[in-house]
Amino acid sequence: MATQETLPPFPDSVPTAPLTRLSLSKLLAHDEAETDRFMQACCDIGFFYLDLQGTESGTTLLATADKLFQTGTELFQLPLAEKQKYDFSAQGSYHGYKAQGAMIADKEGNMDRNEFYNVSKDAILNLSPALPGPEILSTPETHTDLKTFITLSHDITILVLTLLNKTLGLPESTLPDLHRLQSRSSDQVRFIKAPPQPLRDSRTAMGEHTDFGSVTILFNRLGGLQVLPAGADAEWTYVRPLPGHAIVNLGDALVKFTNGLLRSNIHRVVAPPGEQAACTRYSLVYFARPGDEVVLRRLEGSECIPEGGEDEVISSKEWV
Numbered sequence: 001m002a003t004q005e006t007l008p009p010f011p012d013s014v015p016t017a018p019l020t021r022l023s024l025s026k027l028l029a030h031d032e033a034e035t036d037r038f039m040q041a042c043c044d045i046g047f048f049y050l051d052l053q054g055t056e057s058g059t060t061l062l063a064t065a066d067k068l069f070q071t072g073t074e075l076f077q078l079p080l081a082e083k084q085k086y087d088f089s090a091q092g093s094y095h096g097y098k099a100q101g102a103m104i105a106d107k108e109g110n111m112d113r114n115e116f117y118n119v120s121k122d123a124i125l126n127l128s129p130a131l132p133g134p135e136i137l138s139t140p141e142t143h144t145d146l147k148t149f150i151t152l153s154h155d156i157t158i159l160v161l162t163l164l165n166k167t168l169g170l171p172e173s174t175l176p177d178l179h180r181l182q183s184r185s186s187d188q189v190r191f192i193k194a195p196p197q198p199l200r201d202s203r204t205a206m207g208e209h210t211d212f213g214s215v216t217i218l219f220n221r222l223g224g225l226q227v228l229p230a231g232a233d234a235e236w237t238y239v240r241p242l243p244g245h246a247i248v249n250l251g252d253a254l255v256k257f258t259n260g261l262l263r264s265n266i267h268r269v270v271a272p273p274g275e276q277a278a279c280t281r282y283s284l285v286y287f288a289r290p291g292d293e294v295v296l297r298r299l300e301g302s303e304c305i306p307e308g309g310e311d312e313v314i315s316s317k318e319w320v
Contacts, residue, residue: 010223010240011274017227017237021049021245024058027159039167046250046263047227050156050217053244061152062244065219067145068284072191075136076115076282086117086133094320095120095131095188100195112207114194114269121150121187128184146189153286154181157215160248168258168302175257175299179214183291186213186320192283194224197271208268211251212319213289218247220283223272227265238273253290253316258305259298292317 020041026034027050041048052058076083080099088096098116119137122128124146136142161175179185208228218225225239225247239247254262271277290296294316298305 007221007279008275010238010272010276014223014273015237016240017045017047017229019045019047019049019227019239019247021051021242023051023054024156024159025051025054027163028055030163035163035167038163042164042250042262044263045227045229046265047239047267048248049242049245050248051242051245057152057155060148061156061246064145064148064152065284068142068149068189068191069219069221069282071136071142071145072117072193072282072284075117075134075191076193078134078136082134083115083117086131088131093131094118094186095123096133113197114192117191119146119189119191121154121181121189122184124150124189125182127182149189149284150187150286151181153217154179154187154288156217156246156248157286157288160215164254164262168261168304170299171301174301178257178290178294179288180291184293185291185316186287186289188287190283190285190287192281192285194269194281194283196278196280208266210264210266211249211287212253213251213287214253215288216249216251217286217288218249218283219285220247220281222276222279222281223274224269224276224281225267226270227267229265230263236268236270239267251287251289253296253319256296257299258302259307261305289320290316 020037022038023034027038052062083097084099086097087099095118100113100115120128123130124143157179158176161179165173165175220241223238223240226236227239228234228236250262250264252264255264272279272281292315295313296316296319297313
C-alpha cells in the first residue's frame with residue numbers, strides 16, 4: 001500500500017484553498033483565540049484543517065485511519081462480482097457498495113469515477129442489524145478498527161458542535177444532544193477509491209455537491225478535492241492534503257439549524273494534480289448526521305441565529 005511518504009508530492013505550483021489550520025489540542029483546551037478562528041472558518045467557508053498531532057485521541061485516530069486505508073485497498077481489490085453482492089441500493093439502503101459510474105458527476109451528464117463502500121455506524125455499534133458484507137469487513141480486527149474510528153471521529157464531531165453551541169449562545173448541549181453516538185442515525189464510514197483517469201479524458205470524478213449531514217471528517221493522501229469559495233468570481237481550488245491532519249467540513253444540517261449562519265461549502269473531486277494524477281486515490285470519511293428523529297429546522301434560544309426563511313420541516317431520516 002502506498003503511504004504519504006511514497007506517493008508523489010502535491011505540486012507547489014498549484015493554487016490551493018486557504019483553509020484555516022486548527023489545533024485539536026487547543027480546541028480541546030477551549031483556547032479562546034483558536035475558538036475564534038474556528039468560528040470564523042465555519043462561517044466563511046465551512047472547511048478547515050484539524051491538526052490531530054500532539055493529543056492521545058488524535059494520534060490514535062491517525063493510526064487507526066492508516067490501518068483502515070489498508071483495509072480499503074484490500075476491499076476494492078475484490079472481484080467486481082463479489083463487491084456487487086453488497087450493493088443494496090435496490091433495497092433502498094444507503095449502505096454497502098456503490099460501483100464506479102453509478103451517479104451523474106457533472107452538468108454534461110458524465111458518470112462518476114469513484115467506488116464507495118459505506119459502513120453504518122449503527123451496525124458497528126450494534127444499534128441496528130448489520131447488513132451482509134465481505135469477509136474483510138467482518139473480521140474482529142476490522143470491526144475494532146471501525147469502532148475506534150467511529151468513536152474518535154464522533155468525539156471530534158461533538159467537540160465541533162459543543163464549540164458552535166457555546167459561541168452561538170444556544171442552551172447547553174443543544175447541538176450535541178441532536179447527535180448522540182448511541183442514537184439511531186445515518187452516520188457512516190465511507191471507503192472511497194478513485195483510479196487514475198485517462199490522460200485524454202480527465203474530468204470530474206465526483207460532481208459538485210454539499211454534504212447533507214452535520215460534520216464530515218475526511219482523510220486522504222492525494223490531491224483531488226476542490227472547493228469553490230463564495231463570490232461571483234470564485235474559482236475551483238485544490239485542497240492540499242496535510243500529513244497529521246484531517247479535513248473537516250460542515251454540512252447542510254448545520255445550515256438548517258442556524259438558518260444559513262454557518263456555511264456548507266460546495267466541493268467536488270477531480271483528478272489529482274501533477275504526478276499524483278497517475279496514482280489511485282483512496283479516501284476515508286466519517287459522516288456525522290443528526291439522529292433519525294431530529295427535525296431539521298431553525299434552533300431556538302440563540303440571539304445569533306437569524307430569523308425567517310424557514311423551509312419545510314422534515315426529519316433527518318426522511319431527508320436522507
